Amino acid sequence: MTTHDPSGPAAGPETRGRAIPPASVARLTIYLRALNSLLAEGVERVSSEELAEAAGVKSAMLRKDLSYLGSYGTRGVGYEVQLLTRTIAARLGLTQEWRVAIVGAGNLGRALAGYSGFTTRGFEVAAIFDADPAVIGSEVGGLKVSAVMDLEKVLARTGVNMVVLAVPARSAQELCDELVAAGVRSILSFAPVVLQVPPGVEVRKVDMATELQILAYHAQRAQESEQSSQSRARSAR
Amino acid sequence: MTTHDPSGPAAGPETRGRAIPPASVARLTIYLRALNSLLAEGVERVSSEELAEAAGVKSAMLRKDLSYLGSYGTRGVGYEVQLLTRTIAARLGLTQEWRVAIVGAGNLGRALAGYSGFTTRGFEVAAIFDADPAVIGSEVGGLKVSAVMDLEKVLARTGVNMVVLAVPARSAQELCDELVAAGVRSILSFAPVVLQVPPGVEVRKVDMATELQILAYHAQRAQESEQSSQSRARSAR
DNA sequence: ATGTGTGAATCGATTCACAGCA
DNA sequence: TGCTGTGAATCGATTCACACAT
Numbered sequence: 001m002t003t004h005d006p007s008g009p010a011a012g013p014e015t016r017g018r019a020i021p022p023a024s025v026a027r028l029t030i031y032l033r034a035l036n037s038l039l040a041e042g043v044e045r046v047s048s049e050e051l052a053e054a055a056g057v058k059s060a061m062l063r064k065d066l067s068y069l070g071s072y073g074t075r076g077v078g079y080e081v082q083l084l085t086r087t088i089a090a091r092l093g094l095t096q097e098w099r100v101a102i103v104g105a106g107n108l109g110r111a112l113a114g115y116s117g118f119t120t121r122g123f124e125v126a127a128i129f130d131a132d133p134a135v136i137g138s139e140v141g142g143l144k145v146s147a148v149m150d151l152e153k154v155l156a157r158t159g160v161n162m163v164v165l166a167v168p169a170r171s172a173q174e175l176c177d178e179l180v181a182a183g184v185r186s187i188l189s190f191a192p193v194v195l196q197v198p199p200g201v202e203v204r205k206v207d208m209a210t211e212l213q214i215l216a217y218h219a220q221r222a223q224e225s226e227q228s229s230q231s232r233a234r235s236a237r
Numbered sequence: 238m239t240t241h242d243p244s245g246p247a248a249g250p251e252t253r254g255r256a257i258p259p260a261s262v263a264r265l266t267i268y269l270r271a272l273n274s275l276l277a278e279g280v281e282r283v284s285s286e287e288l289a290e291a292a293g294v295k296s297a298m299l300r301k302d303l304s305y306l307g308s309y310g311t312r313g314v315g316y317e318v319q320l321l322t323r324t325i326a327a328r329l330g331l332t333q334e335w336r337v338a339i340v341g342a343g344n345l346g347r348a349l350a351g352y353s354g355f356t357t358r359g360f361e362v363a364a365i366f367d368a369d370p371a372v373i374g375s376e377v378g379g380l381k382v383s384a385v386m387d388l389e390k391v392l393a394r395t396g397v398n399m400v401v402l403a404v405p406a407r408s409a410q411e412l413c414d415e416l417v418a419a420g421v422r423s424i425l426s427f428a429p430v431v432l433q434v435p436p437g438v439e440v441r442k443v444d445m446a447t448e449l450q451i452l453a454y455h456a457q458r459a460q461e462s463e464q465s466s467q468s469r470a471r472s473a474r
Numbered sequence: 475a476t477g478t479g480t481g482a483a484t485c486g487a488t489t490c491a492c493a494g495c496a
Numbered sequence: 497t498g499c500t501g502t503g504a505a506t507c508g509a510t511t512c513a514c515a516c517a518t
Contacts, residue, residue, distance in 0.1 A: 067500090093453040315476095
C-alpha cells in the first residue's frame, strides 16, 4: 500500500527509537486528536479506558500503542493529557513545520487549499500548481497558482517537503515522476491509480471510489442476509 | 475502524458466499480498476503475475484474493479479463446502482459533487444537503441543495442508500445520528472525528490530516537516519 | 511447460490476563 | 486499591512452495 523502508539502507543502530508498528502510528494520530479535545476542555488526566473510548478502540490496545513511545503513564492514576499530547506529537514528527504543495488546482485541489484542517496543525500550504495556462497565475486560497513546468524551481524556493497530488488519474504517474525527480519524498495522492515510486519515497493514497465500493460490498451482504432471513421466515410459516 | 457484523444476527448458513477478508475486499477494488484499464486496451487475458504487478502486490496474494471468489482462472493460462471483471464487480455489489447523497455543500462537498469518479462506476449522486440557508436552494453539480431539516423526506424521495458526510468536525456526530435515524446504513465520512454508530451501520473514514501525519512520521524517521549516518561518516574519518 | 489454487509456514496485529507500581 | 505496562495467547493477513489442471 505504501512504500516503506523496513530498516533502510542508512538506518543503523543509532536511529532514535524503535520503529512503531504501522497500525499503531495510524491510531496515534487519532489519540492525538482526542487529546487535543481534552486539552481544550481543560481536562488534565485521562485513563486508558476513557481515551480508548473516545478513540473507538479497546483500552488494552491503546496501552500497547502508547507503550511503543515509552512509559508516560502513572499506574493507578492514568496519563497527564499535556505530557501525552506532546510526547505523541514529537514522536509523529509534528514539532517541526511541514511545508505542503498542492499539485492540481481543479475542484479538489481548490477545496483542499481552502481546507482549514491542513493549516490547523503544523501543515502549511506553501504552493499550488496546475498545468492549465488558464488557471496559472490566478489566486486560490491566498496563493498564486504556479505552473507545473516550474515545479522544481518553486518547490525549492518555497521549501516544500510534502506534496498533495490532486490531479486526474491519467496524469498522476507522470507528475509523480516529476515530483520524485524534484526531490519530493512524501506524497499524498488522491488519484485513483497505483503509483510506482522508487524506494525511499513514501506514497499514501486517499481513494474515495475504493471506499464507496467497500461500503457497497457490505451493504450488499446486509441486503442478502436480510432477504435470506425473510425467505426463511416465509417458508417457516 | 469500521463497524462490521462478523456473522450478523440475521446471517445464517443461507448467506450467499463466505465473507471475504476485509484486506482482500480493499484490494479487489484495485484489481477491478486495473482490469478496467486492460479491458479498455482490448487485452483479453492476464496472468496473476501481470495483474499483480499493475496492482502493486505480490502474485501469490492476488491469487489468494481471487480464490475467495471461487475458481475463475485457467491453470497454465491465466484469467479472462472480461469474466474476472464481471465476477469481481458482482461480488462487490457493483451490479446494482447505488444512490449517494452528499451532506455538506462547503468546499469539499461541492468538489465531491463535481467529481466524475463517483458517477463513473455505479454511484449516482442523487441529493446534496446543507444547513446554511444561504446555500440551500442554490445549484451544485446540477442538483439543487436541500435543507438538512428535510433529510429524511428527501432521502426517501430520492432513494438514497449511501451517504458521503462532508461537514465540519463539530457537526459530524449530530448529522451522523440523524442519518442513522433516517435509515442510512452506509456512511463515508470526511470529518476528522470518530463517529459513534449503532451496530449494523457501516462507517468508513477518509482522513487527510491523519494521512499527512503518517507521512510526517516516516519523513522524520528518514531525516533522523540520514543525520545519524552523516554523523557516523564524520566521526569515521 | 506453464501458471493457477491452496495447504502449511510465517509474520504482524489484537486481545487476554496479570504482575508490578503508585 | 486502581490502573498501567507487558508477556503470552490468539487471531488474521501475507508469503512460500508445490500439487494439479490444461
